[in-house]
Amino acid sequence: MTRADAQMTTPPPPGAAAPARGAQHALQGLASVDWTWAILGLFGVLWLWHLSSVALSPPADNIEQLTWVRSLQWGYYKHPPLPTWALWAFVQVAGWSAWSSYLLGALCTLASLALYAALLREMYGRHYALVGLLAALCITFYNGRLYYYNHNTALTLWVAASAWLWWRILTRPQLRWWLALGVVAAAGMLSKYQYAVTALCGLWLFARHGLWRDPLQRRGLVLAVAVALALVLPHALWLLQQERGPIAYAMQSSLGAQLGPVERLTASTKWLADWLLNRCLPALLLLVAVWWAQRRLAAPGARLPPSAGPQHAAQTAERGASVLLCWGLLPPLFMAAMGVLGGVDLQLQWGTAFAMWTVPALMAWLRLREEALAVRRVLVLGGVFFVLLQALLVWQSYDSSAFGRHRPRSPHWREFASEELALAVAGPARQALGGPISIIRGPATVSGVVALWLPEQPRVLIDGNLAVSPWIAPGEPERLGVLNLWPPGTGPEDAHRVRGGWGWSVQVGTGADPASH
Structure with a gap:
């Protein structure tokens, strides 16, 4: 027996090696835990408590839904019916109150973020997904408006589900994914017609990757379209009979604005700037901090652990990147084009369902990678910066409320x-x-x-x-x-x-x- 073998087989001294090895295993086990649900749960509890405590009145959109929920209809004069149907079912259990709308709105947003994080984890690994989730939670659509419940909130869930399904259609083609996509597409259209932007993203993926060459994928597309049309048909028939329905409301409020040439360019630029440099600004700051930590603490030549993410073939990796970039870039560009070319009065809240998908695009631009993000010091710095940002956002929300010292000059509805x-x-x-x-x-x-x-x-x-x-x-x-x-x-x-x-x-x-x- 060699000296090394003897050292390996000799029992460790009591209280020394064994506890150290046990602690090492414990740390490894802790690192392997998926913290998504714990983070989302704690985030949801803290923000709902804060938002409900500083608002003298619930959000106007919540009140609108609680008004409409008194009667189930195939549509309502401003919007499609599914968000109201969902709240009606929730109210049967939780009761008719502002808190019912708060909880359902938060559940929709948090479920969307969970799907988003699961997709990132499957594509790139758990550390990449963790950073992507923390960044998305910094977007002000999802923290300061967590208690909102409206058609944008409902649409957010169906946009996330569509991205998840398109990833499976591109990498594991089966008719069941297409069937599910048809149901989700119908749910999206019955929540808000803006889902059409998501449908265009899907069609771009279908053409971009040549799925039309595959008979299974062609049948799947026909199946999805047929299912979606069948489910939306009753609402469409109702819509045709309405003189004052959602289409008329959209034309009066935004689609029919017919802005002038200068106004179009100015408004669209402002809308894009609000998306990236206002709503997504805290997320961008977090990602820049993580990028800096990656360069300083996990620089080239540093000893990094192997990637924890799955090893995909080149085609699979390319298709995954297509889904994320498609969802993150095409919607804002398409809507900005509507403003410039169509004279549409773009509403700032139209980014709600798509803003989280800007984060993977930013992460790709900053070249953040799973191996570097797995370095403990990088994650710790990102986590500390996330907590600081959330504390700052909470303080800003409180300070601008009816209880703070710096209330906005123009009165906000929550102060009524x-x-x-x-x-x-x-x-x-x-x-x-x-x-x-x-x-x-x-x-x-x-x-x-x-x-x-x-x-x-x-x-x-x-x-x-x-x-x-x-x-x-x-x-x-x-x-x-x-x-x-x-x-x-x-x-x-x-x-x-x-x-x-x-x-x-x-x-x-x-x-x-x-x-x-």
């Missing part, structure tokens, strides 16, 4: 004291009506938020228009009575005024007790 208005109006209005408040008529957002504070959970008659309020039947306002809300400076002279100049009046019902409805 809706509970005070509801309490000031509710008691006298019940006495005037002779019973509970069943219907509120007035500006949609204010009426909806007042309804949330009242135990009767009254329904909202949007702008007094039954055509866009299908949850209220003709004749009900006259029979049950109505509470009218008047913005400051409007309404009849005999309207009762409360704090902030808001006024109220009632239309007394002629029928049975509203509580029996």
Whole structure:
């Protein structure tokens, strides 16, 4: 036996080698844990608690969905129906409240980020995915708006699911992926018509990689299109019968803006700058910090651990890069082109569903790599910088709220004291009506938020228009009575005024007790 063999077979001294080896194994096991769900869970709890504590009123989009959820329809006057259907199902379990919308909005966003992280991990490895996830969590669409629930939030989930499915279609072609893509595409279109941008991304991948040459892939595309069309057909038929539907709303609010040549270029440039240098700026700062750490702490020649990611063939790696770059670059470029060429008034929130996919494009530009990111000091620095950025974002959110010292000059909706208005109006209005408040008529957002504070959970008659309020039947306002809300400076002279100049009046019902409805 050689001396080396003897050293290998000699038992370690008690309390020395064995514990060291055990600690080493423990560290290796800790490093192999996928922290995605823990990070997302902690992130979600902290941000939801913070956002709910500094907002005097829920987001206007949440209120809109909670107003519409009172009736299941094939569509609503501003948007397709799926987000409202999903909230209706959630409300049956969690109850009709602002928190139901907060939780569902957060679940949609966090599930999207989980799919995004899983895709990065499968393509490049767990350290790459961890850095990509931390960077995406710095995008202000996903932290400061985590409690939002609207059509953009729902679309985010279907965009992420589509990317995940296209990766499988490109690398493991099976008809079941195409079937799932058809369902997801229908869900996307029933959430927001902007999903058409995602469909164009998919068609670009189909042509870019020559999938039309493969009979299986051709059949799959036909299957996906057929499934999507079948699922969207009822909504499409409903849409054709509407004079005031989502298409008309889109044309009036943005698509039909017809901006002039200078305005087009200016607005589109501003929109792109807001995307990258405002919404994504904290993510870009984090990635630059990690890039610096990679160069300094994992420079060429340093001893790096082998890649933890799967070893793909050249074609598979190319297709993976195509999916990420396609999702990260084509949507903003396509929408900017709509602004420049079509005169569309681009809305800043249109980047919600796609912004996270900008991160892999930035990581590719900075040449971040799994082997370097696996170096512990690089990850630690990235983690510390992430915590600092999140603390800064929370502080900025608090400081610009109704409780902070630097409130914005123009009042923000979350600073609207809706509970005070509801309490000031509710008691006298019940006495005037002779019973509970069943219907509120007035500006949609204010009426909806007042309804949330009242135990009767009254329904909202949007702008007094039954055509866009299908949850209220003709004749009900006259029979049950109505509470009218008047913005400051409007309404009849005999309207009762409360704090902030808001006024109220009632239309007394002629029928049975509203509580029996």
